[in-house]
Ligand SMILES: Nc1ncnc2c1ncn2[C@@H]1O[C@H](COP(=O)(O)OP(=O)(O)O)[C@@H](O)[C@H]1O
């Protein structure tokens with residue numbers, strides 16, 4: 537069984553940045569292997585990990601839906617799906633990356649999607665860690681068939697908009713047909729590093745703990761503004777270190793292998 541770490545939050549809060557640093561901590565500092573899953577339709581995790589993504593699961597789905605029977609010689613639809621996904625998984629030192637692309641439309645609860653999900657659940661199990669970068673609605677997560685989420689970090693800015701999003705995501709998780717064992721908040725892009733009392737007390741009212749408060753970081757701003765990935769952030773960067781400490785606390789004690 538793999539240990540699944542998921543990130544969710546509004547666009548622009550820092551999910552992909554923190555997910556990429558999570559992958560770095562697991563692979564570089566803890567020497568574990570991970571499957572990184574970009575489940576945000578606005579796919580950016582590859583960029584943050586310094587990888588060029590050529591095709592997504594949604595591209596594969598479109599292609600197979602178009603190809604009714606014309607599969608390569610000796611291949612069933614099922615084996616062709618497996619082949620395409622394996623081909624789209626980008627392998628790197630310590631981790632592989634899978635990019636989901638757009639979620640399937642409402643008309644698409646079909647055979648191909650079932651094959652995709654079955655394969656993904658099976659593949660995910662062969663890594664000790666799975667790191668999922670989600671959009672706020674967690675559409676891809678909601679369509680998974682098996683595998684719990686061990687910890688969901690909701691990334692938000694410490695503003696009223698941030699608070700509303702946390703509240704909405706909490707509601708969504710209550711309705712998701714999967715088991716999320718733990719939810720914690722990561723407050724990111726915090727100016728001056730301190731949180732206003734009213735924001736704190738509202739978060740407390742949700743009954744959720746705040747795992748981490750991350751300040752605005754100049755090195756991240758500099759890398760981001762020259763389109764450089766988080767794989768180039770220095771090992772001593774305070775945000776990277778804090779993310780590592782948080783993972784050691786929430787993941788380290790329980791994770792297998
Ligand atoms: N702690 C931080 N300090 C400075 N900039 C940050 C920080 N966290 C994220 N960013 C920047 O904020 C922007 C949005 O981050 P990103 O990870 O792409 O968000 P999301 O995946 O939630 O849409 C990026 O330009 C990123 O470099």
Ligand SMILES: [Mg+2]
Nearest residue numbers: 551552576580
């Ligand atoms: Mg993102």
